[in-house]
Amino acid sequence: MHEMSLMQSVLEIVEEASRGFTKVKKVFLEIGALSGVDPQAMDFCFDVVMRDTLAEGATLEIIRKPGEGWCMQCSKRVDVSERYDPCPWCGSYQIQVTGGEEMRVKEIEVE
Amino acid sequence: MCTVCGCGGGKYEKFGGSRSREANRLVKVEQDILAKNDAHAERNRAWLKARNILALNLVSSPGSGKTTLLAKTIEEIRGRKSVSVIEGDQQTSFDADRIRQAGAPAIQINTGKGCHLDAKMVGDAMMKLDPGENSLLLIENVGNLVCPASFDLGEACKVAILSVTEGEDKPMKYPDMFHAAKVMVLNKIDLLPHLDFEVEKCIDYARRVNPEILVIQLSARTGEGLQGWMDWMEGMI
Ligand SMILES: Nc1nc2c(ncn2[C@@H]2O[C@H](COP(=O)(O)OP(=O)(O)OP(=O)(O)O)[C@@H](O)[C@H]2O)c(=O)[nH]1
Ligand SMILES: [Mg+2]
Ligand SMILES: [Zn+2]
Numbered sequence: 001m002h003e004m005s006l007m008q009s010v011l012e013i014v015e016e017a018s019r020g021f022t023k024v025k026k027v028f029l030e031i032g033a034l035s036g037v038d039p040q041a042m043d044f045c046f047d048v049v050m051r052d053t054l055a056e057g058a059t060l061e062i063i064r065k066p067g068e069g070w071c072m073q074c075s076k077r078v079d080v081s082e083r084y085d086p087c088p089w090c091g092s093y094q095i096q097v098t099g100g101e102e103m104r105v106k107e108i109e110v111e
Numbered sequence: 112m113c114t115v116c117g118c119g120g121g122k123y124e125k126f127g128g129s130r131s132r133e134a135n136r137l138v139k140v141e142q143d144i145l146a147k148n149d150a151h152a153e154r155n156r157a158w159l160k161a162r163n164i165l166a167l168n169l170v171s172s173p174g175s176g177k178t179t180l181l182a183k184t185i186e187e188i189r190g191r192k193s194v195s196v197i198e199g200d201q202q203t204s205f206d207a208d209r210i211r212q213a214g215a216p217a218i219q220i221n222t223g224k225g226c227h228l229d230a231k232m233v234g235d236a237m238m239k240l241d242p243g244e245n246s247l248l249l250i251e252n253v254g255n256l257v258c259p260a261s262f263d264l265g266e267a268c269k270v271a272i273l274s275v276t277e278g279e280d281k282p283m284k285y286p287d288m289f290h291a292a293k294v295m296v297l298n299k300i301d302l303l304p305h306l307d308f309e310v311e312k313c314i315d316y317a318r319r320v321n322p323e324i325l326v327i328q329l330s331a332r333t334g335e336g337l338q339g340w341m342d343w344m345e346g347m348i
Contacts, residue, residue, distance in 0.1 A: 002227055002258035009144050017140045025135055029144075036261055036287040083286035084319040093319045103144040103261075109135050 003041040006103065007049040013105045014055055024055035026109035032065040032100035034083060039064070067100030148262055151230035155237060155265025159248070165348050166248040168266035170288060172281075173254030175274040176298040178206045180331040180340075181249055182213035187341055189214065192348070193246040197236045199228040199253045206251060216240060227258040230265055247348070256285040267347060268293035275299050275306055279313035286320040294325045296340065301330040 010029065018024050027046070031037050039062045046060040067080035071087040072094040078087050080100060086093050143149065159166050169177045178198075185194050196217040198206040207219035218236045220228060233250060242248050250266060252259040260269075271292035273281055276299060282289040289295060295317050297310065310328070317324050327343060329336030 002261060005225060005227075005229070006144050006261075009147060012147065013140060013142050013144070017138055017142075021136075021138075034287075036257070083290050083321075084283050084316070086319070094322050105140045105142050105144060107137050107139050107141075109137050111135050 003038060003045045004049070006037065007042065007045040010046075010105055011049050011053060011055070014108055015053065017105070017108055018054055018110050021054070021110035023111045024050075024053075024058045024108055025111060026059050026061055027055065028061045028063060028106040028108065030063045030065055030102045030104045030106045032102035033067040033081060034097060034100040035103045037103055063106065065100055065102050067097065069095040069097045069099075071095050145261065145263075148230045151234050152263035152265040155230055155234050158234075158237065159265060159267075162242070162244045162246075164242055164244070164246050164248050165344075166250060166264075166266045167344075167347075168250045168252060168259075168264050168269045169272060170252045170256070170259045170269055170292065171254060171272035171274075172256045172277060175254070175272045175277065176331045177251045177254070177272055178209050180272065180296065180298065180329075181251060182209055183331050183334065183337060184249070184340070184344075185210070185213045185215045187337065188247070188344075193243055195240050195242045195246060195248055197228075197233060197240065197248070197250045199232075199251060201225070201253060222253055226253055226255050227262050228252050228264060229262050233264045247344070256281065256288045260285075260287040260291045270294045270296060272296045272298050273313070275302055275308040275310075275313075279309050279316060282313065282317040282320055289317050289324065290320045292321070292324060294327060294343065297326060297328040298331055300328050300336060301333045 014024055014027055031039055043060055050056050050058055069078050069080040071078050071092060073090045073092040076089060080097060087095055171177055181196060188194060194215045196210045196215055198217055198219045199222060200206055201222050204219040207217040210217035218240050220232050220236055250264060269292040271289055273295060314326050327339045329340055
C-alpha cells in the first residue's frame with residue numbers, strides 16, 4: 001500500500017501550490033495505467049490524508065493515462081495495457097514504454 | 112444553497128457555470144508525485160558516485176533469501192572489497208544483526224507501517240554508515256514485490272530475488288518490479304528437485320516484462336551458482 005505515502009507527497013505538493021489561498025476544492029491527478037498505482041486505493045487514501053488540512057473535503061479527480069509503447073521490431077507505436085503485453089502486430093516483447101507511467105499532480109482548484 | 116445569487120456557500124460552486132471561475136481558481140501544478148523522492152535519490156547517486164561506491168537495491172517478496180544471500184556475499188568477498196549494508200524491515204533488527212554476525216557494518220531502518228524504503232531514509236542511513244571509497248553498499252529493501260518498484264533510492268540498479276518456492280508466475284503477477292530490475296536472481300535452486308517449478312517458463316515470463324533482464328540462478332544456502340553472482344558484481348564494480 002504505497003498509495004498512502006504517495007498521497008502524503010501529493011499533500012506536500014498541494015500545500016505548497018495552494019499557499020495564499022484559503023481552501024483547496026479539487027485536486028487533479030494524472031495517473032498512468034503502467035504506474036503501478038491503484039486509483040481506487042488513491043481515492044481511499046485521499047480523504048484520510050487530506051483530513052485537517054486546507055484540502056479537507058476536497059474532491060479528487062483522477063485523469064487516467066493509457067499505456068503506450070514503441071515496438072522495436074516493427075518501429076510502430078502500440079497500445080500497452082500491461083507490461084507483459086506483446087506487440088499486437090509482431091508478437092515481440094521488445095517494447096519501449098513511452099507513456100502511461102505518469103504520476104503527477106496536474107492542477108488544483110482553490111478559493 | 113442558492114445557485115442564483117451564491118448565498119449560502121458550502122461545497123458547491125458559488126455562481127454555477129462560467130462565473131464560478133471567479134470564485135474558484137485553477138492553479139497549474141504539473142509536478143511529479145515522486146519528485147521529492149527522486150531529488151533525494153539523485154543526491155544519493157551523486158554522493159555514491161563521488162566515492163566510487165557501487166550500491167545495489169535488493170527487492171523481493173518476504174523470505175526469498177535476501178539476507179542469506181547478503182551474508183554469503185559478505186563471506187565470499189571478504190578481504191577483496193569492503194561491504195556495508197542497509198537493512199529495511201517494518202520491524203526488528205534481526206537482519207542487521209545477521210549481517211553484523213557475517214562481518215559487515217549494517218544499519219537497520221524500521222519503516223513501521225511503511226512498505227518500502229525511500230531515498231531520504233537511505234540517504235540518512237548512508238550518512239550514518241559512512242561507507243568508504245570504492246566499497247560496496249548493499250541495500251535490502253522491505254520484503255514486498257509491489258511498492259519498492261516505484262522508489263528510486265539512488266542505487267546503480269535493482270536486483271529482484273525470486274525463490275523457486277514462490278512459483279514461476281511471479282514476474283507476470285508483479286510486472287512492475289521485474290520491469291524495474293536489471294537482474295533477477297533465482298534463489299533456492301537446491302530445492303528444485305522437490306518442486307515442479309519450471310525454470311525456463313519463469314525466465315520466459317521475466318523476459319516478457321523485461322526483455323533485457325539478466326538471470327542468475329543460485330542457492331544462497333549451498334553456494335551453488337554463487338560464482339555467477341559474484342562475477343556479475345565484480346563486473347559492475
Ligand atoms: N533451501 C534454501 N533455503 C534458503 C535459501 N536461501 C534462503 N533460504 C531460507 O529461506 C528463509 C528466508 O531467508 P532470508 O534470507 O531471511 O529471506 P529474506 O528475503 O531476507 O526475508 P525478509 O527479510 O524477511 O523479507 C530462511 O529460512 C533461509 O534459511 C536457499 O538458497 N535454499
Ligand atoms: Mg531479510
Ligand atoms: Zn511489433
